[in-house]
Amino acid sequence: xxxxxxxxxxxxxxxxxxxxxxxxxxxxxxxxxxxxxxxxxxxxxxxxxxxxxxxxxxxxxxxxxxxxxxxxxxx
Amino acid sequence: xxxxxxxxxxxxxxxxxxxxxxxxxxxxxxxxxxxxxxxxxxxxxxxxxxxxxxxxxxxxxxxxxxxxxxxxxxxxxxxxxxxxxxxxxxxxxxxxxxxxxxxxxxxxxxxxxxxxxxxxxxxxxxxxxxxxxxxxxxxxxxxxxxxxxxxxxxxxxxxxxxxxxxxxxxxxxxxxxxxxxxxxxxxxxxxxxxxxxxxxxxxxxxxxxxxxxxxxxxxxxxxxxxxxxxxxxxxxxxxxxxxxxxxxxxxxxxxxxxxxxxxxxxxxxxxxxxxxxxxxxxxxxxxxxxxxxxxxxxxxxxxxxxxxxxxxxxxxxxxxxxxxxxxxxxxxxxxxxxxxxxxxxxxxxxxxxxxxxxxxxxxxxxxxxxxxxxxxxxxxxxxxxxxxxxxxxxxxxxxxxxxxxxxxxxxxxxxxxxxxxxxxxxxxxxxxxxxxxxxxxxxxxxxxxxxxxxxxxxxxxxxxxxxxxxxxxxxxxxxxxxxxxxxxxxxxxxxxxxxxxxxxxxxxxxxxxxxxxxxxxxxxxxxxxxxxxxxxx
Numbered sequence: 001x002x003x004x005x006x007x008x009x010x011x012x013x014x015x016x017x018x019x020x021x022x023x024x025x026x027x028x029x030x031x032x033x034x035x036x037x038x039x040x041x042x043x044x045x046x047x048x049x050x051x052x053x054x055x056x057x058x059x060x061x062x063x064x065x066x067x068x069x070x071x072x073x074x075x
Numbered sequence: 076x077x078x079x080x081x082x083x084x085x086x087x088x089x090x091x092x093x094x095x096x097x098x099x100x101x102x103x104x105x106x107x108x109x110x111x112x113x114x115x116x117x118x119x120x121x122x123x124x125x126x127x128x129x130x131x132x133x134x135x136x137x138x139x140x141x142x143x144x145x146x147x148x149x150x151x152x153x154x155x156x157x158x159x160x161x162x163x164x165x166x167x168x169x170x171x172x173x174x175x176x177x178x179x180x181x182x183x184x185x186x187x188x189x190x191x192x193x194x195x196x197x198x199x200x201x202x203x204x205x206x207x208x209x210x211x212x213x214x215x216x217x218x219x220x221x222x223x224x225x226x227x228x229x230x231x232x233x234x235x236x237x238x239x240x241x242x243x244x245x246x247x248x249x250x251x252x253x254x255x256x257x258x259x260x261x262x263x264x265x266x267x268x269x270x271x272x273x274x275x276x277x278x279x280x281x282x283x284x285x286x287x288x289x290x291x292x293x294x295x296x297x298x299x300x301x302x303x304x305x306x307x308x309x310x311x312x313x314x315x316x317x318x319x320x321x322x323x324x325x326x327x328x329x330x331x332x333x334x335x336x337x338x339x340x341x342x343x344x345x346x347x348x349x350x351x352x353x354x355x356x357x358x359x360x361x362x363x364x365x366x367x368x369x370x371x372x373x374x375x376x377x378x379x380x381x382x383x384x385x386x387x388x389x390x391x392x393x394x395x396x397x398x399x400x401x402x403x404x405x406x407x408x409x410x411x412x413x414x415x416x417x418x419x420x421x422x423x424x425x426x427x428x429x430x431x432x433x434x435x436x437x438x439x440x441x442x443x444x445x446x447x448x449x450x451x452x453x454x455x456x457x458x459x460x461x462x463x464x465x466x467x468x469x470x471x472x473x474x475x476x477x478x479x480x481x482x483x484x485x486x487x488x489x490x491x492x493x494x495x496x497x498x499x500x501x502x503x504x505x506x507x508x509x510x511x512x513x514x515x516x517x518x519x520x521x522x523x524x525x526x527x528x529x530x531x532x533x534x535x536x537x538x539x540x541x542x543x544x545x546x547x548x549x550x551x552x553x554x555x556x557x558x559x560x561x562x563x564x565x566x567x568x569x570x571x572x573x574x575x576x577x578x579x580x581x582x583x584x585x586x587x588x589x590x591x592x593x594x595x596x597x598x599x600x601x602x603x604x605x606x607x608x609x610x611x612x
Contacts, residue, residue: 005607009585016603018585019596023608028590035608045603070603 004059016043016066043069104167109144110158111166118161126154169233170195173212179238182274184245184309185219189227189238197231218242245309246273246288255314260321260385265292265303265314273307295321320347322385325364331390336397336461341368341379341390349383370394397461398425401440410469412565413447417455417468425459446470474565478507478534483573485557491578494546494553501540503527505571507561510534515559515571522556531561536571546577547595553577 009018023030023038033042033049040054043066053065108114112122129142129150144154173192177183189205191214200207204227205216214229225240246269253259265281267290276283280303281292290305301316325344329335341357343366352359356379357368366381377392401420405411417433419442428435432455433444442457453468483505485492497503503517515529515536526544530537538557547553559571585607588596597604 005585014602016605017600018605018607019588020585021588021593021606021608023610025611026588026590026593029588029593030608033606035606038608038610040608042606042608043603044597044600044606047598066603066605 004062008059008062012063012066015072016070041065045070106157107161107164107166108169109141109146110161110164112140112142112144112158114140114168116166116168118158118164118166120162122158123155123162126150126158130155168195170197170231172229172234172236175236175238177240180240182241182243183220183225185222185242186245187218187220187242189216189240190214191216191229191236191238193231197233199230199232201230203228243274244271246271246307248305248310248312249288251312251314253316255316258317258319259296261295261298261318262321262385263294263296265316266290267292267305267312267314269307273309275306275308277306279304294318322347322349322383324381324386324388327388327390329392331392334393334395335372337371337374337394338397339370339372341392342366343368343381343388345383349385351382351384353382355380396423398423398459400462400464403466405468407466408468410471411446411448411453412471413450413473414565415446415448415470417444417466418442419444419457421459425461427458427460429458431456474563474567477567477569478509478511478561478563479569480505480571480573481508482506485573485575487573487575489575490552492546492575494577498540498545503538503557505536505557505573507534507536507569509563511536511561511563511569513559513561513568513571515557515561518556518558520554520556520574525555529559531559536561552579552601 005018021029021035023035029035035042037054039056040052041062042052043050051069053062053069057065107118110118110122112125115121125140126142126144130152132142132150134141134143134148134150142150142154144157147153171194173194175189175191177187177189183189193212193214196212197209197214200209200214202214202216204220204225205218207229208215208217214231216227216229220240220242222242222244225238225242227238227240229236229238249268249270252266252268253263259265269288269290272288273285273290276285276290278290278292280296280301281294283305284291284293290307292303292305296316296318298318298320301318302313303316304311304313323346325346327341327343329339329341335341345364345366348364349361349366352361352366354366354368356372356377357370359381360367360369366383368379368381372392372394374394374396377394378389379392380387380389399422401422403420404418405415411417421440421442424440425437425442428437428442430444432448432453433446435457436443436445442459444455444457448455448468448470450470450472453470454465455468456463456465484497484500484503505515510533511531513531513536515531515538517525517527517529517538519525526541528539528541530539536559546555554574554576557571557573557575560568561571562568579601588606597606
């Protein structure tokens with residue numbers, strides 16, 4: 001999965017940012033935003049969390065999930 | 076009268092006949108003088124006439140002619156007989172003392188002669204002391220006489236005379252000091268020694284003082300050749316000298332009781348060129364009227380005695396080591412500011428320091444000269460007790476211009492700063508127009524210190540990245556402010572206030588966020604963020 005996410009991140013670097021959060025060493029954030037299971041993707045925009053998705057999904061599905069949650073007009 | 080004269084002549088003739096039998100007998104001189112009634116030295120008819128004229132008279136005392144020839148109180152035929160008995164005889168007149176040389180009561184020496192003069196040649200002369208010699212009317216009495224009081228009695232046929240003298244030993248010249256022929260000074264004293272105290276001393280030059288057997292003759296004498304004649308009661312002596320000027324000490328430089336160095340020279344000045352100069356320390360050099368004494372002298376107290384032909388002089392000094400220049404800061408011929416201090420170092424503490432510009436402060440072995448100095452070429456002369464030096468500097472115009480930023484890794488109001496590159500180089504540099512000192516720091520826009528290490532050296536300020544304090548840029552641009560204050564050597568200050576904003580330089584590869592960076596990198600991101608949770612292993 002990592003190479004796919006990295007590929008997406010590179011491809012859409014001007015639209016959104018992909019970051020990683022180690023659930024084992026960052027309990028405060030994990031608990032606050034309730035990251036459950038792996039992989040879990042939480043989307044943030046302007047300090048808000050519009051939604052999440054998870055599981056191993058195809059690249060196109062991943063991109064679609066993201067675009068469904070963000071306001072792309074700004075970009 | 077004619078009858079009387081004829082009677083006398085007749086009587087005289089009869090008496091002459093009667094007495095002719097004893098006319099040739101030696102007769103007492105007193106009788107002959109009595110018979111020479113008119114005292115003309117010849118017993119003749121005139122004497123008879125005088126007696127005959129007085130016959131029968133009583134002699135009257137104190138008469139010019141005494142007809143009482145036999146002195147019996149009567150003038151009678153017996154008186155005529157005495158005269159008649161010596162008719163034709165001559166009568167020697169009485170010898171009287173006239174004068175004596177030396178005068179009575181004067182002082183003579185044991186070998187002097189005393190000469191008496193009589194009105195006629197004296198006879199039967201005897202003296203109580205000495206040996207008389209009769210020549211015509213004079214009697215010379217030669218000694219030796221016994222020193223002391225002399226009561227000299229001279230007796231001759233017609234009388235005696237007592238003469239009083241004081242007899243002394245004659246003074247004979249023995250020696251002179253300095254000896255005749257010597258060279259002496261105008262102020263020297265010549266001392267003559269006699270075997271007995273001389274009297275009536277006179278000298279042809281100088282002033283004579285008699286003390287017992289010695290005569291001291293003090294100058295001043297005229298320079299040149301001196302023919303000195305000393306005359307005293309018993310003789311005269313001539314001495315020859317060469318008179319040279321007396322040499323007197325006049326002055327000394329440096330003055331006595333002062334402090335000098337081991338290598339200093341001491342110069343004495345005399346009123347004339349000194350001779351036979353010796354010194355207790357140092358080496359003397361004579362030039363005309365001066366003597367220069369060169370060291371090295373021994374540090375401490377110096378009691379320097381200079382001796383020359385006419386005197387000596389002792390001078391006291393304190394000898395110290397000389398103070399020598401060692402170094403100067405800043406370097407000679409360099410450029411100074413008007414307020415730059417100049418520091419000289421000596422091998423010993425200098426004294427009597429003066430400078431032609433600025434103010435000098437002495438601290439131990441150093442002298443600090445502070446301005447303000449006049450802009451331009453500075454010919455700085457420092458003089459101290461042992462020397463003087465001149466140094467040249469260029470004094471710059473006063474620096475009133477504050478340092479300015481000439482370049483830097485970032486400039487004020489820069490945006491889109493490549494933070495990744497700065498983080499990679501770990502350094503932000505700012506260069507100034509001149510050397511500065513001061514402080515510099517990297518702050519957030521809110522004024523919090525980011526934690527980079529700020530340093531200023533020379534004309535450059537640096538901010539060095541501390542691990543974990545990297546500039547933010549991956550999800551959002553961040554504005555930072557470089558703040559600080561620097562000043563140049565002249566104290567001109569410049570505030571540093573450089574605001575720059577990093578560019579978002581996301582590289583497309585997911586990067587880690589943590590509890591600590593989540594808010595900054597995720598919530599404050601200008602782009603939407605997809606956070607993928609994962610778990611190691």
